[in-house]
Amino acid sequence: MTYFFQIIISGVVVGSIYALAALGLVLIYKSSRVANFAHGQIIASGAFIAFFLTVDKGVPIFFSFIISMIVTFFLAMSVERIFLRRLIGEPIISVIMVTIGLASIIDGLIYFTKFGTENYSFPAFLPQEPVSLWGVSISWTQLVGLIITSLLIGGFSWFFKKSTVGISMRAVSDDQFGSMSVGISVPRVFGLAWATAGLSAAAAGCIIGNITGLNFETLHAFGIVVFPVVILGGLDSILGAVIGGIIMGLIQQFAAGYLDGNFGLSGTGDVMPYLVLLIILLFKPHGLFGIHEIERV
Amino acid sequence: MKSKKAVLFNVLLVLVLMVAFTASVQAGGKVYKLGMSLAITGPTSDAGNPMSKGVEDWFKFVNDTKLLGDDTIECVIRDDQYENDATKRNFEEYLDEGIVFYLNYSTGSTLALKKDFEDAKVPVVPASYHEGNLIDSTQIFLPVATYSENIVGLAEYIVANHKEGGVPKVAFFIHPSAFGRGPLEDTQKAVAAGLKIEIVETVEHGKDLDSTAMLTRLQSKGVQYVLCHSVQSPVATLLKDSQRLGMTAKSFGEKGKLTFVGAHYTGGNDLIALAGDAAEGFLWACSYNMTSENNEGAKKQLDLAKKYGRDDKAANSHNYATGILMAQIPTEAIKRVKEAKMEVNPANLYKILNEMNGAKEYKSFVAAGPLSYSPKDHIGVDVQNIYQAQGGQFKAIKSVSSEYMKTIRAGK
Structure with missing residues (x-):
């Protein structure tokens, strides 16, 4: 039974980190209907900025994380302002191609630095001994990651439901022309969506970097790894990202725990989430919490 | 007329320069x-x-x-x-x-x-x-x-130094590619040729954030040694999780714990940079001299x-x-x-x-x-050193070359 609960805890922890990493994709899609293929690069940038501040500049690690989130907030906002704002109203495929190009540009810029090709790890700042309860263990890094994820997701949910800016963002997501007619600045909302996505990506980068170590290829791959999470939960739903992330995490851990190594199976932890995703999409093509839009023609 | 002369002069000048350049190169x-x-x-x-x-x-x-x-x-x-x-x-x-x-x-x-x-x-x-x-x-x-010599050589080292009774139980942790799978096939051939290890399970890893389920499963199957053939990043995550779960052997082959060993691209300073002190004790086969x-x-x-x-x-x-x-x-x-x-x-x-x-x-x-x-x-x-991570550095503990790989190659 301990094994079962251990797998549940691991699944929830992994899933919540997926959810945080996926949050940025949802925020951008929710407001502008754009799938951002440079999200992984922003995740990696956040982690490297925090590492640079901590190790090279001697800033305490907690402040480094905060500063890295602020930097990526403005970085992502600038990206939207410079590259994407002029594409408002253009075909969506053009915008997606720009995000792919953006990924290449950020790749190139990171390869100019030491972080492109070298491996690092954050200095240990949490106790090394895991937290254990009734035989179920969780590392401090995972626990702190879980807490930060919960706080951020809770904060964003409140922001979208209660704050004026959040409501404006939802309005833009619903109907851009309608929003403009009531005085909402659509470009400003797009900029904010990118900025908040940058902030959440940096948080995800710092947490993933603490778990896996800092390797550029590993970090930016998470931008793609979390795509199934947002598709499962619904591209435009924060709750969907959370539930989708946790479902993915649980499936991965249960498959690795109970299927791999039995019945001649191996690697099911990587395959099963996609299999479940396909099955769910058969019945819910817009994901679990995605909005099903009906268009009159 | 004047311009014709100038053209001729320029052509001659270019030719002289080309000859001079070729001569200097030679x-x-x-x-x-x-x-x-x-x-x-x-x-x-x-x-x-x-x-x-x-x-x-x-x-x-x-x-x-x-x-x-x-x-x-x-x-x-x-x-x-x-x-x-x-x-x-x-x-x-x-x-x-x-x-x-x-x-x-x-x-x-x-x-x-x-x-x-x-x-x-x-x-x-x-x-x-x-x-x-x-x-x-x-x-x-x-x-x-070769990677196969790394892995089979490490398996031979395990057999020679295994202190517990019985046949050492090993699991493979490999990259999901031809690169990762090659040494597994050669180790299976070595086992068929008489190498006394039991391959309990092979894990082809993905981009895992948590290896708890896999490590717990391996331990429950009595695995004592994990042979890694991949790159450093997934091995680092594996080592960190094993350390967190208290599964890593503090000495080679410690009873009830997992001893991790790996081929060329799993180890080196990059592994220590990624895994920190979780890499301590990791055994690594490499034919290069470490600084x-x-x-x-x-x-x-x-x-x-x-x-x-x-x-x-x-x-x-x-x-x-x-x-x-x-x-x-x-x-x-x-x-x-x-x-x-x-x-x-x-x-x-x-x-x-x-x-x-x-x-x-x-x-x-x-x-x-x-x-x-x-x-x-x-x-x-042909020679490879077996290095062990000690105090944040890899130190050579033995120089080996795989005997079973010679047998396998002779049979190919």
């Missing part, structure tokens, strides 16, 4: 063209980048110190970002430029271009030590012991890196050493072809490499043992 010795394609950026560039620096620095050293007299080596190094089609394009362009020797990188591209190498009849040294590179190939020369050994070879490697302004991280990397050895092999072959008063061309370099054995074997300061080739043996350095 007087300055011959230039031997080499090509290299590897991942300086993109996937696995943490290995490819320092490797390219090793290659570059060694050839600079050869030219600066006139190791080949007035002759020089011109090696063009291109980034393929770990993409086979880019590697193929680079190789074909190098052929058009008239290279005499080629340096390649990944397992995927070496296997994919094997036939091209055969057709071009150009000697090739790859940075991939996959056993399959040598099947149906005459032009490929591996610099050091942490503080021996004469290490000093020469560090001096070379310092001479060309490399930082500490590159200077101490075993991938930098790999680059040096990859460049030393063609350099030595060119030197010997010249000494034999033969023309430096692919055919003669190939011939001289196949004669590099016995008294003619080559000793490199970056390798754990001598490098030798023969028509039947295209694996350069």
Whole structure:
């Protein structure tokens, strides 16, 4: 039974980190209907900025994380302002191609630095001994990651439901022309969506970097790894990202725990989430919490 | 009339300059063209980048110190970002430029271009030590012991040092590719040939954030040793999780715990950089001399890196050493072809490499043992050191070469 609960805890922890990493994709899609293929690069940038501040500049690690989130907030906002704002109203495929190009540009810029090709790890700042309860263990890094994820997701949910800016963002997501007619600045909302996505990506980068170590290829791959999470939960739903992330995490851990190594199976932890995703999409093509839009023609 | 004279004068001037330039080039010795394609950026560039620096620095050293007299080596190094089609394009362009020797990188591209190498009849040294590179190939020369020799050698070490009773139970943790799977097949052959280990399970890893389920399962099946054949990043995550769960053996083969061992690209300073103290005790097979050994070879490697302004991280990397050895092999072959008063061309370099054995074997300061080739043996350095991570450094604890791999190869 301990094994079962251990797998549940691991699944929830992994899933919540997926959810945080996926949050940025949802925020951008929710407001502008754009799938951002440079999200992984922003995740990696956040982690490297925090590492640079901590190790090279001697800033305490907690402040480094905060500063890295602020930097990526403005970085992502600038990206939207410079590259994407002029594409408002253009075909969506053009915008997606720009995000792919953006990924290449950020790749190139990171390869100019030491972080492109070298491996690092954050200095240990949490106790090394895991937290254990009734035989179920969780590392401090995972626990702190879980807490930060919960706080951020809770904060964003409140922001979208209660704050004026959040409501404006939802309005833009619903109907851009309608929003403009009531005085909402659509470009400003797009900029904010990118900025908040940058902030959440940096948080995800710092947490993933603490778990896996800092390797550029590993970090930016998470931008793609979390795509199934947002598709499962619904591209435009924060709750969907959370539930989708946790479902993915649980499936991965249960498959690795109970299927791999039995019945001649191996690697099911990587395959099963996609299999479940396909099955769910058969019945819910817009994901679990995605909005099903009906268009009159 | 005046303009005609001016044109004639200009044409003559150009001709004189061209003759003068050609003469100066000839007087300055011959230039031997080499090509290299590897991942300086993109996937696995943490290995490819320092490797390219090793290659570059060694050839600079050869030219600066006139190791080949007035002759020089011109090696063009291109980034393929770990993409086979880019590697193929680079190789074909190098052929058009008239290279005499080629340096390649990944397992995927070496296997994919094997036939091209055969057709071009150009000697090739790859940075991939996959056993399959040598099947149906005459032009490929591996610099050091193969991944299979690493893994089977480590399995032999486990058998020799296993203190608990019974047959050691091992699990494989491998990269989901031809690169990862190769040594598993050879270990299975070694087991069939009498190597006394039990392979309990094989795990092909993904991009895992938590290995708890897998590690718990392995332990519940009585696994004592985990043989890793991948790159450092997934191994680092595995080691961190094992440490967190209190599963890592504090001494080799500790009862009820997991002892982790790994092949060439799993270890080195990059593993310590990623895993920190969770890497402590990790056993690693590698045919290169680590700078942490503080021996004469290490000093020469560090001096070379310092001479060309490399930082500490590159200077101490075993991938930098790999680059040096990859460049030393063609350099030595060119030197010997010249000494034999033969023309430096692919055919003669190939011939001289196949004669590099016995008294003619080559000793490199970056390798754990001598490098030798023969028509039947295209694996350069057969010796490998088993290193153990101790206090944030890899220290050599034993020098081995795999006996079972000799048996397996004899049967192929």
